[in-house]
Each structure stands twice: as C-alpha cells, then as structure tokens.
Amino acid sequence: MGRTLAEKIWDTHLVHREPGQPDLLYVDLQLLHEVNTPQAFEGLRAAGRTVRRPELTLGTEDHNTPTDDPLRELTSPGAREQVGAMRRNCEEYGIPLYPLGSDRRGIVHVIGPELGLTQPGMTVTCCDSHTTTHGAFGTLAFGIGTSQVEHVLATQTLPLERPRSMRITLDGRLPAGATAKDLILAVIERIGTAGAQGHIVEFAGDAITALSMEGRMTVCNMSVEAGARTGIIAPDETTIDYLRGRPHVPRGDAFEEEAAYWRTLAGDPDAVFDKEVRLDASTVSPRATWGTNPAQSVPLDAVVPHPETFTDREEREAAERALAYMDLSPGTRLTDLAVDVVFIGSCTNGRIEDLREVARVLHGRHVASTVRMLLVPGSEQVRRQAIEEGLDRIFADAGVTLRYSGCSMCVGLNEDRVEPGLRAASTNNRNFEGRQGRGSRTHLVSPAVAAATAVAGRLAAPADLG
Amino acid sequence: MDPFTTHTGIAAPLRLTNVDTDQLVPARFGIRTTRTGWADALLADKRSDPDFVLNHPVHRTATILLAGSDFGTGSSREMAVWALLDHGFRAVVAPRYGDIFRGNALKNGLPAVTLAPHEMERLWELVEREPTCPVTVDLERSEVRGGDLRFGFTLDDHSRWRLLNGVDDIALTLRHSDAIDRYERGRRHTLPTTRPRGEAGAR
Numbered sequence: 001m002g003r004t005l006a007e008k009i010w011d012t013h014l015v016h017r018e019p020g021q022p023d024l025l026y027v028d029l030q031l032l033h034e035v036n037t038p039q040a041f042e043g044l045r046a047a048g049r050t051v052r053r054p055e056l057t058l059g060t061e062d063h064n065t066p067t068d069d070p071l072r073e074l075t076s077p078g079a080r081e082q083v084g085a086m087r088r089n090c091e092e093y094g095i096p097l098y099p100l101g102s103d104r105r106g107i108v109h110v111i112g113p114e115l116g117l118t119q120p121g122m123t124v125t126c127c128d129s130h131t132t133t134h135g136a137f138g139t140l141a142f143g144i145g146t147s148q149v150e151h152v153l154a155t156q157t158l159p160l161e162r163p164r165s166m167r168i169t170l171d172g173r174l175p176a177g178a179t180a181k182d183l184i185l186a187v188i189e190r191i192g193t194a195g196a197q198g199h200i201v202e203f204a205g206d207a208i209t210a211l212s213m214e215g216r217m218t219v220c221n222m223s224v225e226a227g228a229r230t231g232i233i234a235p236d237e238t239t240i241d242y243l244r245g246r247p248h249v250p251r252g253d254a255f256e257e258e259a260a261y262w263r264t265l266a267g268d269p270d271a272v273f274d275k276e277v278r279l280d281a282s283t284v285s286p287r288a289t290w291g292t293n294p295a296q297s298v299p300l301d302a303v304v305p306h307p308e309t310f311t312d313r314e315e316r317e318a319a320e321r322a323l324a325y326m327d328l329s330p331g332t333r334l335t336d337l338a339v340d341v342v343f344i345g346s347c348t349n350g351r352i353e354d355l356r357e358v359a360r361v362l363h364g365r366h367v368a369s370t371v372r373m374l375l376v377p378g379s380e381q382v383r384r385q386a387i388e389e390g391l392d393r394i395f396a397d398a399g400v401t402l403r404y405s406g407c408s409m410c411v412g413l414n415e416d417r418v419e420p421g422l423r424a425a426s427t428n429n430r431n432f433e434g435r436q437g438r439g440s441r442t443h444l445v446s447p448a449v450a451a452a453t454a455v456a457g458r459l460a461a462p463a464d465l466g
Numbered sequence: 467m468d469p470f471t472t473h474t475g476i477a478a479p480l481r482l483t484n485v486d487t488d489q490l491v492p493a494r495f496g497i498r499t500t501r502t503g504w505a506d507a508l509l510a511d512k513r514s515d516p517d518f519v520l521n522h523p524v525h526r527t528a529t530i531l532l533a534g535s536d537f538g539t540g541s542s543r544e545m546a547v548w549a550l551l552d553h554g555f556r557a558v559v560a561p562r563y564g565d566i567f568r569g570n571a572l573k574n575g576l577p578a579v580t581l582a583p584h585e586m587e588r589l590w591e592l593v594e595r596e597p598t599c600p601v602t603v604d605l606e607r608s609e610v611r612g613g614d615l616r617f618g619f620t621l622d623d624h625s626r627w628r629l630l631n632g633v634d635d636i637a638l639t640l641r642h643s644d645a646i647d648r649y650e651r652g653r654r655h656t657l658p659t660t661r662p663r664g665e666a667g668a669r
Contacts, residue, residue: 015649016642021624024642026649028657036543038499049636052646058660064497078497085499096660117658129542129566145544145570147635155639157646161622193484194536194562227539229565248658258656293484314483314535314583321482411541412493432488432540434511 002268004165006200006232009140009265013123015157022159028122029056030152031108032095034086035063035413036127040150041089051093052156058117059090059097062107064413067376067403070100075415093153106379106405109133109347113217114381116246120235120262125152130347130429132224136216137243138235138265140200143224163229166199166275170207172282177463179357180215181349181427181446183207184222185287185297191277192315193295197227199275202267207281208233213242214353221348222429225294235262286461288334289431289444291322296431298334300449300461306330325433326441327421334459337443341424342373342454343436344447346410349427350378352385354447355402359391361451361462362398368457373400374416376408400454412437425453467575469632470605473556475529477601477612478519479590485509485533486540487567491549504549520553524597532589532601533560538567538578547574557603559610559619561586572625575632577605585610585617605629 003011016024037059044050051057064079066072074080083100090097098105104115109130112118120138124131127149134141144158152158168187174180188195201223208216216233223231240259243249250258289297290304296319298305307319307330323330328337344350344358355377367373375395377383383405386392392402409416410428412435418424420439427450431442443459452460495507512518519525531550537560538546547570550558558571558578571578581589592613593599601612605626609618627633639646 016645024639024645026646026653029660035496039501039544042499042501047634047636055659055661076497078499081499082497096662117660119658122657127542129540143542143566145542145547145566145573147544147570147573151636151639154636155646156650157639157642159635159639193539197536197562198565227536227565247663248660250656254656261654293486318483413496430486430488430540432486434492435488438492438494438511 001272002270004202004271004273005138005234005265005267006140006165006202008267009121009123010162022161024157024159025123026157027056027125027152029058029112029117029124030149031112031124031126032057032059032149033063033108033127034061034082036146037089037149038082038085040146040153041085043150044153049154051095051153054094056156057095057153059086059095060105060108060111061086061100062105062405063407063411065100065406066414067406067408067416070404079414103380103384106381107347107350107407109221110350110378110382113137113213114246114379116243116248119243119249120239121265125158129224130221132228132230133217133221133347135220135223135230135232136213137239138232138262140232141230164199164274166196166201166277167273168201168203169276169278170203170205170281171278172207172280173210174207174281174284177286177461178284179446179448180211180218182284182287183281184219185289185294185444186284187279188222188226188295189297190279191226193225193293194227196223199228201226201228201231203231203233209236212353213238214351217351218348222294225429234266286446286449288449288459290326290328290334291319292325292431292433293318294429294431294444296322297444300334300459302334304328304330304332304334335464336458337423338458339371339425339453340422341418342371342450343409343424343426343428344450345374345376345378345408346428347378348429349447350376350382352382354427355382355386355391357447358451359394361448362400362455363394365398365455365465367399367454370457371454373454374403374409375400376403377405379405409436418442425450425459467632467634470575470577470629472602472604472606473529474600474602475556476524476527476598477530477532477589477593478525478528479593480519480531480533481590483534484536484539487538487543487546487564488540490538490546491543496543496545501548502552504545505552507545508549508553522597529554529556530601530603531555531558532586532593533558535560535562535583537563539564542566544570547571547576551576559586559589559603572629573635575629577603577629579603579610579619579621581610581617581619588615
C-alpha cells in the first residue's frame with residue numbers, strides 16, 4: 001500500500017522503532033521563543049545535560065515583546081525576566097538568536113519560512129501550537145510543550161506516537177473576495193474543533209494549489225484549531241519559487257539540486273487516508289466567527305445562529321455559553337455589529353500579502369473614529385518590505401500606524417490587549433474567552449474584512465464599503 | 467517525574483466543553499520562568515465567579531478534575547498542566563483532550579484519562595449529588611471508581627508504564643544515543659543550519 005507524504009517524511013526521520021513504544025524521530029529544526037522555554041533550559045541544567053545541536057536551533061523574541069518600540073524597556077518584570085533568560089540561554093549554549101532590535105526578528109512562524117529555514121521534507125518543532133504553519137512547505141511540523149522542547153534540546157529527537165492520517169480536499173476556486181482565511185474557517189466550521197484530533201491533515205485540491213505560500217501558511221496555521229496534530233501541503237513550483245533566494249537556502253546549481261529533491265516529495269497515488277473530507281471552495285465567501293471557538297463561524301452576510309439549530313447537545317450548550325460571553329442575540333445580522341478594536345497581524349495573517357490586502361482596502365479611506373486599530377507585521381522583514389512598497393503611507397493616511405513585529409494582541413502577553421467587554425475584529429486564530437485580554441470579545445476574520453471593518457466601524461467586507 | 471499508581475480524592479465536576487489552555491492559564495499569568503507557583507493562575511477568570519465549581523466549599527479541595535469534551539485544546543502552554551498540579555489536581559478525566567495538552571500532562575505525571583460522555587455524565591451526577599464522595603483513578607487496574615460506579619479506561623501501554631514508573635523520557639531516549647549518532651551520519655548534508663547567513667547576523 002502506498003504512503004502519504006507525511007508518512008514518508010516520518011519514515012525518513014525514524015531514528016529508532018520498537019514495538020509498543022512511540023517512534024523516535026529526528027528533528028531537523030527546533031525554533032524557540034522566550035515564553036515557553038526558560039523552564040526547558042532549567043530542566044536541562046538540573047539534569048546536567050546540554051544542547052546537542054545548537055546549530056539546528058534558533059531563538060527569537062516575539063510573544064511578550066513591545067510593538068510600539070522594540071528597544072524600549074519592557075514594562076513587565078516577568079517579560080524582562082523571560083527575555084533575559086532567552087538571551088542568557090542562547091548565549092550559554094551557542095544557539096543563534098534574533099533578539100529585539102535585530103532586523104531578522106519576528107514571529108517564530110513567520111521568520112522560519114522567510115529565512116528559508118523551513119524547507120520541504122524536514123521535521124520542525126517549536127514550543128507553540130501554531131507550528132503547524134510550517135506544514136505549508138511540505139514539512140512535518142509539530143507544536144510541542146516545554147518538556148518536549150527540553151527533550152529535543154538534549155537529544156535532537158522526539159518520541160511520538162504516529163498520528164492517523166486525514167486528507168481535506170478543497171475543490172474548485174475561491175470566489176473573488178474570499179481568502180485563505182475564509183477557506184480554513186469554513187473547513188473548521190464543517191469538521192469542528194475536534195474534527196482532526198489525533199490526525200495529520202494533508203490539504204489538497206485545486207483551491208490549495210492556487211494559493212500563494214502566504215495563503216497556504218494561513219490554512220496550515222489554523223489546522224490546529226480543528227484539533228490536528230499538524231497540517232501539510234505537498235511542495236510544488238509555488239513552494240520552490242518562494243524559497244529561491246532566501247538566506248538559508250543554497251544558491252545557484254545547489255538550489256536547483258535541492259528543488260529537484262523537493263519535487264519528489266509527494267504522497268503515493270494509492271495512499272489511503274484514515275479520514276477524507278471534501279469541500280467545494282467555490283461556495284466559500286467572507287466569514288466571521290460569532291462564538292468563542294474557531295468552529296463557530298458563518299458567512300459575513302448571515303445572522304448569529306440560534307442555539308436550537310445545533311442538534312448535538314454539547315454544541316448547543318457551547319453556543320449558548322458563547323452567545324452569553326459575546327453578548328449576542330440569535331438572529332442579529334453580523335454586519336450590524338459595531339466593533340471597538342481591529343487587530344491585523346499574527347502568525348495567521350501577519351505576512352506581506354496580508355498587509356498588501358489591508359492597504360488595498362484602506363487606500364483612500366480612513367479608519368472610523370470609534371475604532372482602535374492595531375496593525376502589527378509578522379516580522380521586521382515584513383515591516384521593512386511594507387515600507388519599501390509604500391504601504392506605510394497608505395496606512396498613515398488612513399490613520400493607522402504600522403507597528404513593530406510580534407504576537408501582540410493575538411496572545412495578549414504584552415500591553416496590546418482588548419479591554420474587557422470590547423468587541424474586536426481580528427485576523428488571528430483564536431476567539432477563545434479572554435484570549436485577547438480578560439473579557440475580550442473576538443470575531444475572527446480575514447485581513448480584508450478586518451480592514452473594511454475598521455473603516456465601517458462595524459463588521460463589513462470590502463464590497464460593503466461602496 | 468513522580469510515579470502514579472492510584473489516587474483517591476474529592477472530585478470537581480467541570481461541566482464545560484472546550485476549556486482551552488487560554489482559560490486554564492490566562493495569558494497575563496504567562497510571564498513566569500518557573501515550573502512551580504502557578505496555582506493562582508488556574509482558571510483565574512472562571513474562578514472570579516463565586517458560583518464557579520472550584521469555589522464550592524468541597525470541590526475547591528478536589529484532586530480529581532472531571533472535565534468536559536476537548537479539555538485543554540489550543541495553546542501548547544505547559545503552564546496549564548503545572549497550574550493543575552500546583553492547585554492540587556492529581557488526575558484529569560474527560561471524554562476528549564487537546565493533543566498537546568494531553569501529551570504535556572502525561573509528561574508531568576498527571577494522568578489525563580478518557581471516559582465516554584455518558585460515563586462522565588454519571589460521574590458528574592454522583593459528585594454533584596454527593597460532593598464528598600471519593601473518586602479513584604486507578605492506573606494499575608485502568609479504571610475510574612466512585613460510589614457504585616466503575617468505568618474502565620484504555621491508555622496505551624507505553625504511557626501507562628511511564629506514569630506507573632515515573633520514567634524520565636530523556637534518559638530513555640539517551641539509551642539510543644548510538645542510533646542518533648548513526649542517523650546524523652546519514653542525514654542529507656544539504657539540510658540548513660541556523661548559523662547566520664546572508665547580510666544580517668544573529669547575536
């Protein structure tokens with residue numbers, strides 16, 4: 001029987017296999033950030049161990065860092081301690097680090113790809129659930145906990161139970177106005193937050209092939225919101241074109257040799273997946289979440305659903321709880337909802353293509369006076385490119401400042417938070433209770449919808465702006 | 467990691483689905499560098515409601531959490547497990563878990579065992595009716611007991627063995643150092659390293 005792409009990459013990274021035990025896999029790249037790693041290094045030290053392959057490890061500072069001025073003193077003593085620990089640990093063990101002030105710093109899942117460190121066929125781990133993002137390159141990428149980070153630091157391997165396989169085929173083409181974000185929100189709505197639990201999801205189909213690398217990263221990024229162990233997309237010419245010329249890929253003939261290898265990375269035609277889902281992408285339109293988990297979304301022109309429409313008791317109760325938390329009544333049109341905060345950024349939608357989309361919508365328009373808008377690039381390189389393309393002037397004319405890179409209001413670990421009870425339209429990945437700040441009410445949307453919402457002061461698609 | 471064989475204690479019925487790790491440890495508590503001292507962070511926003519189950523005079527002393535479906539989904543933050551342990555929990559029982567959370571729990575000696583929704587319902591009813599009724603999570607027999615109830619669970623042999631013996635995973639892997647060396651010798655030499663390349667450098 002044929003093997004899936006993920007199974008093939010798994011097998012080529014097998015270090016040790018023993019019946020009744022998890023497989024021991026080699027890790028080609030481990031990415032670290034300041035929040036979830038100090039305890040891993042402490043553990044390493046306490047056990048008298050060291051970092052096996054510092055040159056297969058990279059650190060950045062992104063989660064708790066300021067986005068108004070990367071060089072100002074951190075206001076939170078805890079954040080200062082975490083950043084301090086990150087620098088001491090990387091220094092002590094010889095791990096390359098892009099700290100605050102570096103022009104290569106950024107959100108860990110944005111810089112891995114843009115530096116060309118994330119390459120097809122590799123295994124990647126990181127102390128962050130959105131490590132799934134790297135799967136867009138045909139990479140087997142796992143979000144892991146701090147104890148597992150310590151394991152990889154010490155051994156460059158990770159014991160893992162082999163997940164089941166699932167293929168989500170997205171046929172047809174996305175209609176104009178619909179984006180990769182709308183597509184993945186539609187997928188999660190269809191299969192639920194546990195729909196891919198325990199599975200590696202391979203995304204396939206014409207709608208995936210047609211996506212840019214940025215769009216593919218958005219899709220793989222949010223596969224974890226459907227419970228997936230990770231997501232993956234087979235590499236093709238779009239992947240190779242994206243990687244060409246990046247700092248960590250070879251040059252010239254050596255690049256073409258790598259590209260030839262990457263082209264061989266595909267699942268066998270007769271590979272059998274444990275689970276198959278198909279969805280027609282041509283039916284997808286701009287969406288927004290109305291609830292407190294990423295499966296609770298509807299088309300933007302729809303109304304907030306009645307909990308009674310959910311036949312499953314757990315889903316019905318979750319809907320009731322979500323509506324109470326979100327202060328929403330069933331039957332309300334989403335486009336009638338006034339929004340206080342708009343956040344554009346995160347590892348889901350903080351790349352250059354996202355910023356271009358926002359600039360297209362904001363061009364010649366102004367952010368509503370009732371809206372506080374935060375525009376946070378995914379990396380310093382994205383920020384630089386936006387400035388080179390003149391996007392920052394469009395943003396300034398619209399009344400919004402292009403900030404410095406970081407996780408910012410997606411995770412609420414720095415000062416960028418949504419105040420209690422306020423309603424936000426956000427391009428990030430989680431609308432969980434309190435995710436963007438205590439009592440925050442989040443509607444997940446695409447960058448285009450977020451920008452149009454900022455202008456309208458209520459949830460809106462660009463087409464609604466007239 | 468401390469071994470876990472069996473534990474009996476007060477149980478708290480948490481009848482909520484999708485209690486994600488952002489709820490288990492709100493982000494504002496996330497700026498600490500230790501593995502201990504997380505008790506105050508556990509479900510902090512939920513606990514600000516006086517009627518929340520962990521504020522109940524008996525359930526607040528619970529050492530077993532009877533949770534709803536998709537417990538611990540979302541962020542990979544291991545603090546969620548450390549906070550449960552620091553608060554005093556020794557075992558979690560739920561119909562379904564977030565994959566990363568479950569892995570983190572097992573790595574910290576906190577069994578996260580799975581029962582069917584209808585079995586959870588019976589356990590919830592039991593401890594809501596009799597809050598002081600002790601509940602047992604027995605890893606040796608692979609069952610959860612409480613009152614007249616007795617439900618078996620399955621846990622893969624390897625995880626069970628690790629919990630029962632408090633095994634250090636890294637030590638286990640290091641026994642295969644030769645295999646790791648061998649694998650590294652055969653790795654494709656063109657794979658990237660993180661040593662700075664191009665015009666800008668890392669620290």
